[in-house]
Amino acid sequence: MIPLSHILLLSVILFTLGAAGFIIRRNVITVFMCIELMLNAVNLAFIAFARRLPGLDGQLFVFFVIVVAAAEAAVGLAIIVALYRNRNSLAIDDVDSMKL
Amino acid sequence: MEILFYIFGVVAIVAALSVVFQRTPVYSALSLIVVLAALAVIYLLLGAPFIAMVQVIVYAGAIMVLFVLVIMLLNAGHEGPSAHRAKFARWVGPPLLLAFLVEFGVIVWKQYGLTGAASAPALDASPAAIGRLLFKSYILPFEVTSILILVAVLGAVVLAKKQL
Amino acid sequence: MATFSDTEFFLIETVIKIALIMFILLTAIAYLTWLERKVIAHIQSRWGPYLVGPHGLLQPLADGLKFMFKEDIAPLEADPVVYWLAPFLAFLMAFLSIAVIPFGESFTLAGHVIQLQITDLNVGLLFVFAVTSLGVYSVALAGWSSNSKYPLLGGLRSSAQMISYEVSLSLGVIGVLMIAGTLSLREIVNQQAGLWAHAGLFSVLPRWNLFLQPLGFLIYFTAAIAETNRIPFDLPEGETELVAGFHTEYSSFKFAIFFMSEYANMVTVSAIATLLFFGGWLGPSFGPYWLRVILPVLWFCLKLFCFLFFYIWVRGTLPRFRYDQLMAFGWKFLLPLGLLNILVTSFVMAWLHS
Structure with missing residues (x-):
């Protein structure tokens, strides 16, 4: 059987990579994708613990996380499109003031 | 079966590295899709077939398509220094x-x-079992997420309109 | 003769099944193009392909050879990796969903039960939807990576179209799933066995889900035509406005791959319609053992052929939609209709159970 610690380690490596990307990337869309990566790392941990417990609740949590991620992506990408329309740039450094 | 976990685990890590270190957004998005697919296979191995399919349908098939479409629309090219x-x-x-x-x-x-070891008793994770749990114990969160989605739809429409 | 362990037998069996199904499917697709040209030609009072072989029967072979030996032209400014990736993604996604489609019952060979299906998943139908939802990428990426205006417009259009109609596609199926209570395609078919009992005049009809879910079937098949980018919903490659849509810049073998995957998608979608609404391989079965194994497969292929013929027939009959009409039709008509179908089905089911 797959050891729980190995699954959790995979999860934390993915989470760290997502966090690193969130900090070092300069493109809004890539930053957003790194957030999705971190969400997925957490989902993996949920599934692993659901198997460990055992219970289906962990799997349902993942279901809810995916639903929330879908809503978040819709709004987030709309914000990015609006941002691009206003600043004509996707670089996160250019978004440093509340007003133009 | 365990070997599959390690293979797809390595695939997920390599693809995640590629998400973070690619300089072209489209390549990052494609790598993220690979991560999602690898995780879906791992979910299958961990006895969550329904979640694995939802992951591919919703995450890879809908959310990431939105990402790719936005990248195409805005023509986001190479990320400069x-x-x-x-x-x-x-x-x-x-x-x-x-x-x-x-x-x-x-x-x-x-x-x-x-x-x-991750203890692995025979856990019934069939769509029927998940549905029963979802519509009995978790009915309130389920309804709340539907409102959340409605709000998100409205927000996306308002934001995407040309004239705010 | 060597004896195999169960695992070895399973592996060998699966590999043989995959190879056989791929071979049959590719041949069928090749002859589907021939059939399409012939049928359309006859609808338009022409002869169609007639020169290569009797009645043009060797035309697919000639076409295949032509595609292979043509010069492969790629745009200079195309994205090198994605431009290559897109057609292969299309091929992969088109052929992957065949893995869970059952096309007959099982038979026993040397003490082993062999199912006429590559693998039976308990989330079979979800798997098909998952794979088809990934098919959008090939179109979107092909359009983007060509780095040219018409493909980009075609790619954007078709991704929007495919995402929109995917919703109606799944809504049309949900009625059947509610009645069946399972996602396994094999089980859904088995539940449709027999005739309608106590139905008076209609008791000669088979117990197909079609008679329970006529609206669901109409929604499913309309959405399916749009999902596979066929006339009258072939906006992504509307020749009169977009040259050839997302595959304008593709030539030679890569174009052939797009072409094949479009037809493979047609086969998949028709197979799902057959399984969910028309009783799959069920039909009169009689005679010796081998005949009772073969006949269900024949029924399945016959039903599948009817759907494919219908596809071609529609192409020869209907004009193309306008893009805004297409979107309005999908979101304002098909989607509410699908929701209504689910509502009515659930009310009837609750009423029958109480």
């Missing part, structure tokens, strides 16, 4: 992330040991 890069973040960020990684690894190791 940053104009003003924070020196402080560059010197402090990586060590902190590494510390986080090590810290978490130690916690996992202390708690479960290196070979602490």
